[in-house]
Amino acid sequence: MTINIQHGSPSFPSATSTLAPSSREDMDGAIDVLVEQKENWIQTSVTERIRIVDSLIADFSALAPRWVAASLQAKGLDEDSPYAGDEWSAGTWALLHSLRQLRQALVNIQKDGHPHIPGPVRMRPDGQVKAQVFPFRSYDRVLFSGLKAEVWMQPGVTAETLSSTQAVNYQSPAPAGKVALVLGAGNVASIGPLDVLYKLFTDNQVVLFKANPVNAYLSPLMKEAFRTLIKPGYLRVVYGGAEEGTYLCQHPNIDEIHITGSDKTFDAIVFGPGTEGAARKAARQPLISKRVTGELGNVSPVIVVPGPWSQQDIAYQAVHIASMLVNNAGYNCNATRVIIQHKNWSQRQELLQQIRSVLSHLPTRKAYYPGARDRYQAFLDAHPEAELFGTGDPQHLPWTLIADVDATHTDDMCFTTEAFCSLFSETALDAASVVEYIERAVQFANEQLWGTLNITLLAHPRSLKDPAVAAAVGRAIARLRYGTIGVNYWAGTSFVLGSTTWGAFPGHEIYDIQSGNDVVHNSLMFSRPQKSVLYAPFKSMPTPPWFTSQARIAPKLFKQMVRFEQSPSWRKIPAIIKTALFG
Known part of the structure; x- marks a missing residue:
């Protein structure tokens, strides 16, 4: 079997189906x-x-x-x-x-x-229009406490013309x-x-x-x-x-x-x-x-902004980052593939060690997607230092971390190729200050990593009290060329919010398609969106149900959420909140 794994998403081998092909x-x-x-x-x-x-x-x-x-x-x-x-x-x-x-x-x-x-429609200093699209309804303010999302429009859209770009068909x-x-x-x-x-x-x-x-x-x-x-x-x-x-x-x-x-x-x-x-x-x-x-796919990054993280912060964000990989066994185009850190951050290794601890306690999963084992092995061949967590067998693949990938090796497959399996990597950037690091991380993500689908940025609230750091984070959000940016919340969750767009940053022509050339979901039917931006507290309360630490309660909770969407009612909210908090 030949699998094209270099640069971009995989070329998946043919899969068998229990259903006969249509004539x-x-x-x-x-x-x-x-x-x-x-x-x-x-x-x-x-x-x-x-x-x-x-x-x-x-x-x-x-x-x-x-x-x-x-x-x-x-x-x-x-x-x-x-x-x-x-x-x-x-x-x-x-x-x-x-x-x-x-x-x-x-x-x-x-x-x-x-x-x-x-939500409100605002204009940025550069004239770009952004519209708050989540919470979408009053229920969402309770069910997704603290989570907000905006859709930023392409240049040329004004607050006055915005409604005319909706539902054009x-x-x-x-x-x-x-x-x-x-x-x-x-x-x-x-x-x-x-x-x-x-x-x-x-x-x-x-x-x-x-x-x-x-x-x-x-x-x-x-x-x-x-x-x-x-x-x-x-x-x-x-x-x-x-x-x-x-x-x-x-x-x-x-x-x-x-x-x-x-x-x-x-x-x-x-x-x-x-x-x-x-x-x-x-x-x-x-x-x-x-x-x-x-x-299409993406080598999805997480930018970690250095800050005064407590032990509880590190434990929370380690679960957060690991959950971005583990969801659906890593067979997601929005799964984290590269963790970007500041080389001189004193807590860099501590965060990595906690991520290792999280992965080591998680059961492995069936490698159900075609070609997964061959893709996985290609990364191990390129990086024999990769760390494996959990026992692999003919049906399961271990969770895998490739730490300290040299950021100057721009053609490393960790940066150019979507693994689409149970594997991610970590790299560190030199910088004389946190502000310089943020700027370099944005440049690295925009220019060195393949794809433009989604990116997550983690920044401690005490870091954002520094005006220079806060300004650098603001510039990063504006400069990042990704279809979705998550600030303190996995950008991949934009896929399920509905009112946000889901797709690549606009501008890819068919000769260099990368993560694609259109959006879906987008329930407000914007015809000229540029990107969606999610904002959440550094630590959400209650803990998001897609965290691996919430695995015990997630099936029960989402069964309740399914029944809620069937017929929304405030009478159903207390039971949902009780499950989210106590299981």
């Missing part, structure tokens, strides 16, 4: 139905769309336990596994949470022509109907359905969804949950691997393509596979001319 006759038939219905979808009233979303919420809520059970079985987890919460949170709750936001956005469009922004005249092909991701169960919803309700396109072979086992459940869209012909689901994907991408009646996955797959779609595809890319001669969008 060309079946795929053609599905596309014919969508072509027939694409104009009807454009003309579907907002009132009817709200009704459809209500049906989706009810239908998916009813089968959520079966959805989770299927995911747990496929990933080799028991119902009482400490990792079962992953499937209830990002796999199930995230979808219902986004559906609730979509419903509210549609209600606002029906009333005023655009979704309502729940709902403005007159209506756009022509289109058929979109959505190529599903195989790692997180909610990605495919969320991508489908975005193409339908924000981009206003009917959808052919090709399930990823890795998690195609969910497709029968998805067809059941999305029957309100399938019955009138606005959605069709098909199966298959690369051969079927190639056929669909080149089909004359597919107008647009969206993929969540690898830049290698994106290139194969646009330019073709192998050496011929590489030659077309070099010659800037795409194989297809239709619009192709992607949410």
